[in-house]
Amino acid sequence: MGDEGPGSPVHLLCLAASSGVPLFCRSSSGGAPSRQQLPFSVIGSLNGVHMFGQNLDVQLNSARTEDTTVVWKNFHDSITLIVLSSEEGTSELRLERMLHMVFGAMVLIVGLEELTNIRNVERLKKELRASYCLIDSFLGNSELIGDLTQCVDCVIPPEGSAMQETLSGFAEATGTAFVSLLVSGRVVAATEGWWRLGMPEAVLLPWLVGSLPPQAARDYPVYLPHGSPTVPHRLLTLKLLRGLELCLLCGPRPPLGQLDPQLLERWWQPLLEPLRACLPLGPRALPEGFPLHSDILGLLLLHLELRRCLFTVEPSKDKEPSPEQRRRLLRNFYTLVATNHFPPEPGPAEKQEDTVYPAQTPRACYLVLGPGMGWGNISVSLFIRSQ
Template sequence: MAGSVQLLCLATNSGVPLYCRSKGESRQLPFSVIGSLNGVHMFGSNQDVLLTSTCTDNTRVCWRVFRDSITLIVMSSEEDASDLYLSRLLDNVFGAMVLVIGLDDLVNLKNVERLKRELRACYKLIDSLLTASDWIGDLTLCVDCIVSPDAAILQEALEVFVAAAQSNFGCLMVMGKVVVATEKWWRLAAQEVVLLTWLVGSLAPNSSRDYPIYLPQGSPTVPHRLLTFQLVPGVDVCLLCGPTPSLQQVQTELVERFWNPVLEPLKTCLSLHQCTFPICIPLHHSIIGLLLINREQNKNLFTLQPHGVESSQLPATVLSPERRRSVLRQFYTLAVSAYFPAEASEDKPAVLLEEFHAGFTHSPTECYVAADDHKSYGIQTRQHQLLLTFTPETPTFTLRNIATKTLNLLTKEVPF
């Protein structure tokens, strides 16, 4: 299951490497290898052939060119690597570069050495996209969320706080997952909201920040200010604003005034970080991983501890958190690539499809996998996708019934 990932960024016209980031036990690639990887793509392009991906026995490689200016190449030997994941990874990496330094410097490559220095500011965010974590929004293109029983109280506090700060864009975040947000925050492009949460989650904890950012789709050339304030350790409130107000003004005049009265609900949110929803919801004991996606609102709930149980308390036969994460990501990739294809639209890239066998004419709404160490079941409705991982002892004939009841329970009990 262990593997490595290498990400290369080059100037398209010159082939000059701008940076190389890696995950796992991977060594710095020699320049000759980098040149060969770029050269084969350029050769294909000169022959009117678009080379997007290839694979060897143990490595998958993907290429993408953005704005005829930046070439990104990713190589992965991880078990759960797929063309879908790697393609979305490259989209997110370029989006991260635009988010942090803006589009102008990426399109107008006048000074390569200066661009290399500027791109260092992107490294923490890019590294977080390469690293397995408690988030899955990089793959689903939906925002990782937490459902709090005090959501109404926190929403009201957020609305008045954001209005007092002369903004319309704000959200409350716990360990990189959104609890509540303003209506206009949710109106941002899905990738922008995902990258903003990953950016905050990837930065070192700080009592407050005033961070210049660009919106990859909404404002790629004009910067905004991202203000963040730590309310309690692990809980941040975020604002998008223009030149005013100042960080100090919001910190001294507004933060304590609006958030001190809801201190206890904030602490309660922190306890929901792993489970993502109140543990009083009675899920079936055989479920060991859960991904619920709201397709209309581009949100998801993702947990490897659906019962709020620590790994040390689980039976020895239950998969490790790392294996559960990999299994759920692989199952999501299989489901949306082969069985639940999304309709291509202006704001959502077309999913990479796998061809069905001849004669397969209907559109499936459910699918399952039965493996040696786990079982998985997925359901798609007009509004939701639910993907579950089960213990291997769970009878296969019961998966559909458990999954259907779980979807009904979550969509009724959880306002999601």
């Protein structure tokens, strides 16, 4: 599990499967968006070798060169996604899950019908531009980890029971069962209806809100890749404080104008101080004063049955390694555990990793098994401890 190079490029290609026409190409370098584009001849070769295998009933899923990992994925025999990564220690599992998240993001924005029945390539290209910010966030060094764990990034808020009660009352007052409170793309509290959302929309919706430019309010059309891939819903967002937003998933009602400042003030003004205390939870995830051993530099806690996770690298910020390195170490260790020790998920079995990359800096990591029987009741805690 080596550290990724500071300028290691990642390229994502999206093509129409039947014609091979590129729909978009997104790139990042060192975790930041990049304008670097692959030559058309390279794009054609990568797609051509995949199509050649398909014609011979050979499924080409991945390949490795000396310094690059390539993963192909076809969706609904209509869209082909290809990702190339030169980041050191990149696993095929991570890239496969990235492609699933990217396709989910495409469905979220334009709907499944537009992707499986392509009538006008140029129009589809224009419509997909609205998904670029969300897709680019998967290529970069995000502070979230739900793209890899396929669990919703959460935080532990102060006065959580009071927030939950207020959120439920607000949802009833607005007439929608799907409401959540988000801080920097992480769920602070949510209604039962919101928690019942399927994957990948349960991960994608908070991630989408976190990737959009700040606004006081939004009325955003979205499709649900699992629950409603062909009929759009409305995602309403309301800013309570900078970085802290209410999200409502609804149909034609309520209109955005009905959610006026007086309604927000009536429900949320009494919780102003607890809401302010939530603002640092974006990167930290844990409330101030949470008891944590001083040697723990990073923490990933998963509840696999509820599909929720808590991820932070903020403890002991004055110690090495840096927060960015801690994120990479935890992501790499999670990939190692998920690849070798978690059971295969429903669907095509994921290929086992042949190579285990040793961490450049030794660290202690722990797999903690819960008291329940079976993998469905297991939580995984990954700690990075200082030397």
